[in-house]
Amino acid sequence: MRILVIAGCSEGFVMPLVPLSWALRAAGHDVLVAASENMGPTVTDAGLPFAPVCSGVEMPEVLSFDRDGDRTTMPREEEPLLRHIGRGYGRLVLRMMDEALALADRWRPDLVLTETYSLTGPMVAAARGVPWIEQSIRLAAPDTITRAAVGELAPELCALGRTEFPDPMLSLDVCPPSMRPRSKPGATRMRYVPYNGRIEQVPSWVFEERKRPRLCLTFGTRVPLPNENTIPGGLTLLQALGRELPKLGYEVVVAVSDELARTLDPLPEGVLAAGRFPLSAILPACDVAVHHGGHGTTLTCLAEGVAQVSVPVIAEVWDSARLLHAAGAGVQVPWTEASVETVTAACAAIRDDRSYIDTARRLRDEVAALPSPADIVRLVERA
Ligand code: TYD
Numbered sequence: 001m002r003i004l005v006i007a008g009c010s011e012g013f014v015m016p017l018v019p020l021s022w023a024l025r026a027a028g029h030d031v032l033v034a035a036s037e038n039m040g041p042t043v044t045d046a047g048l049p050f051a052p053v054c055s056g057v058e059m060p061e062v063l064s065f066d067r068d069g070d071r072t073t074m075p076r077e078e079e080p081l082l083r084h085i086g087r088g089y090g091r092l093v094l095r096m097m098d099e100a101l102a103l104a105d106r107w108r109p110d111l112v113l114t115e116t117y118s119l120t121g122p123m124v125a126a127a128r129g130v131p132w133i134e135q136s137i138r139l140a141a142p143d144t145i146t147r148a149a150v151g152e153l154a155p156e157l158c159a160l161g162r163t164e165f166p167d168p169m170l171s172l173d174v175c176p177p178s179m180r181p182r183s184k185p186g187a188t189r190m191r192y193v194p195y196n197g198r199i200e201q202v203p204s205w206v207f208e209e210r211k212r213p214r215l216c217l218t219f220g221t222r223v224p225l226p227n228e229n230t231i232p233g234g235l236t237l238l239q240a241l242g243r244e245l246p247k248l249g250y251e252v253v254v255a256v257s258d259e260l261a262r263t264l265d266p267l268p269e270g271v272l273a274a275g276r277f278p279l280s281a282i283l284p285a286c287d288v289a290v291h292h293g294g295h296g297t298t299l300t301c302l303a304e305g306v307a308q309v310s311v312p313v314i315a316e317v318w319d320s321a322r323l324l325h326a327a328g329a330g331v332q333v334p335w336t337e338a339s340v341e342t343v344t345a346a347c348a349a350i351r352d353d354r355s356y357i358d359t360a361r362r363l364r365d366e367v368a369a370l371p372s373p374a375d376i377v378r379l380v381e382r383a
Contacts, residue, residue: 001024001029001030001110001111001380001381002029002030002032002107002108002109002110002111003021003024003029003030003031003032003109003110003111003112003113004032004034004103004104004107004109004111004112004113004124004130005017005021005031005032005033005034005048005112005113005114006034006035006053006096006100006112006113006114006118006120006121006124007033007034007035007039007043007114007115007118008035008036008039008059008092008115008117008118009035009036009038009039009054009056009057009058009059009062009092010039010058010059010221010222011039011042011197011221011296012220012221012222012294012295012296013035013115013117013118013137014033014035014039014042014043015042015046015195015196015197015296016115016135016137016174016192016195016295016296016299017033017113017114017115017135017137018046018048018195019193019194019195019373020113020135020172020190020373020376020377021033021046021048021113022046022047022048022373023372023373023374023376023377024113024377024380025048026374027374027377027378027381029377031048031049032049032050032051032107032109033048033049033050033051034050034051034052034053034096034100034103034120035050035052035053036052036053036054036055036056036057036095036096037052037054037055037056038056038057038058039052040052042197045197045198046195046198051103051107052099053096053099053100053103053120054095054096054099057092057095059088059092062088062091062092062095063084063085063088065091066087066091067091067094067152072084078315078318079144081315082142082144082145082148082315082316083144083145083147083148084148085145085148085314085315085316086117086144086145086146086147086148086149086151086152087148087149087151087152089117089118089119089145089148089149089152090119090148090149090150090151090152090153091152092118092119092120093119093120093123093149093153093156094153094156096120097120097123097124097156100120100123100124101124101127101128104124104127104128104130105128109130110130110131111130111131111132111133111169111380112124112125112130112131112132112133113132113133113135114132114133114134114135115134115135115136115137116134116135116136116137116138116141116146117141117145117146117149117316119146119149119153119165121134122134122165122166122168123153123156123165125165125166126157126160126162126165126166127160131168131169132166132168132169133168133169133170133171133172133380134168134170134171134172135172135174135190136171136172136173136174136175136187137174137295137296137299138174138175138295138298138299138316138317138320139174139175139179139180139295139298139299139302139319139320139323139324140175140180140319140320140323142316142319145316150163150164150165169383170188170376170379170380170383171184171186171187171188172187172188172189172190172376173187173188173189173190174189174190174191174192174299175189175323176302176363176366176367176370177189177366178327178363178366179323179324179326179327179363180323188371188376188379189370189371190370190371190372190373190375190376191303191367191368191369191370191371191372191373192299192300192302192303192367193303193372193373194279194280194296194299194300194303194304195280196278196279196280196281196296196300197276197278198278199278199281202281202282203273203277203281203282205272205273205285206281206282206284206285207285210251210285211251212249212250212251213249213250213251213287213288213351214250214251214252214253214272214285214286214287214288215245215250215251215252215253215286215287215288215289215290215347216252216253216254216255216279216282216283216286216288216289216290216291216306217238217241217242217245217252217253217254217255217289217290217291218254218255218256218279218289218290218291218292218297219234219235219237219238219256219291219292219313220291220292220294220296220297221257221294223235223238223292223294223313224238224256224260234292234313235260237311237338237339237340237343238254238256239264239265240340241290241340241343241344242254242264242267242268242271242274243268244340244344245270245290245344245347246268246269246270246271247270248344248347248348248351249351250270250288250347250351251270251272252270252271252272253271253272253273253274253277253282253286254267254271254273254274254275255274255275255276255277255279255282256274256275256276257276258275258276261274261275261276279297279300279301279304280300280303280304283300283301283304283306284304286304286306287306287307287357288306288307288308288309288347288350288351288356288357289301289306289307289308289309290308290309290311290343290346290347291308291309291310291311292310292311292312292313293310293311293312293313293314293317293318293320293321293332294314294317295317295320298310298317298320298321298324301330301360302324302329302360302363302364302367303364303367303368304364305357305360305361305363305364305365306357306360307329307330307350307356307357307359307360308324308329308330308331308360309330309331309332309333309343309346309347309350310324310325310330310331310332310333311332311333311334311335311338311343312332312334312335313335318334327359327363328355328356328359329356329359329360329363330350330356330360331346331349331350331356333346
């Protein structure tokens with residue numbers, strides 16, 4: 001089969017699709033990954049062939065302007081904020097659609113694979129009559145986002161004689177069943193196998209016995225960026241936590257881009273290392289992670305069995321952070337309440353209550369028992 005993987009415009013959207021793409025390729029299928037141009041290195045680092053379908057684009061920019069180029073206002077309440085995000089995902093399709101359709105016409109895929117909100121996938125599927133697979137890459141994907149995206153794309157769908165996207169031939173849910181027993185009707189659970197980017201060399205401390213509990217501090221690929229898209233306070237909070245968390249008795253590892261690591265202050269006492277460490281390579285040697293609620297980070301922590309303190313920055317992951325908190329595998333600190341004091345208190349609570357780590361390990365085993373991407377390939381082949 002020829003499978004066109006259509007991804008979005010940031011690492012967080014591309015990397016979770018890599019393990020199923022590998023499994024399809026290893027089973028002998030042709031796989032081609034289409035995404036925005038700036039995702040080229042992310043895709044090729046993963047050993048997959050890449051075709052750009054729009055110039056480099058950043059989601060904050062897509063969110064900031066409507067179809068007519070007028071500046072949008074970001075709402076503050078959850079539901080309007082989710083609709084705002086959904087309309088942005090709709091507008092991302094407008095940037096990608098023409099080139100994605102041209103690529104599909106040249107490459108002639110038998111199947112499209114995409115994640116829930118990378119809606120260029122179902123648009124190509126609808127326009128060219130190709131079946132598509134939806135892989136969720138989050139614990140929960142609020143339907144409000146999809147509804148808003150469908151609303152934004154109403155003229156394009158109408159041109160295809162539709163009011164909705166076609167149903168996927170397979171919908172894959174990566175949330176452990178005990179965290180969210182009800183899945184989409186007809187969805188199949190899949191094991192979340194983490195892929196967090198190119199691994200240069202696994203640091204030697206990963207293999208050494210640790211004397212103290214170890215905590216990984218990360219705010220993902222976007223939140224700590226020192227540019228105009230920065231979430232106010234993201235980098236400052238990260239640095240302050242780097243100084244405070246060792247005082248709780250943790251040995252701290254800071255996972256940030258190498259570029260950012262070079263600009264940080266000298267490592268405070270009790271911080272072992274700072275740099276881009278692919279999480280799945282280092283989390284087996286950690287007990288706790290403090291992060292920004294990013295879906296890839298959250299799911300990697302679950303797959304590796306570490307307790308989590310989630311400070312969910314972007315509204316689309318607030319639901320996931322609530323599920324994590326309710327399951328007892330971590331503590332969520334709402335972004336509006338995020339401070340050195342509240343995050344440190346959450347880390348102290350985890351240090352003092354063994355149940356968080358026990359629950360995280362139980363969930364790790366639950367994730368590991370789900371059908372792997374290789375099992376899913378056999379399912380796709382039989383369909
Ligand atoms: P995600 O958690 O979805 O958040 P965001 O899109 O806000 O960045 O994706 C971040 C991914 O990057 C996730 O797979 C973890 C990975 N990552 C590392 O593995 N190590 C690092 O040092 C950094 C900065 C990111």
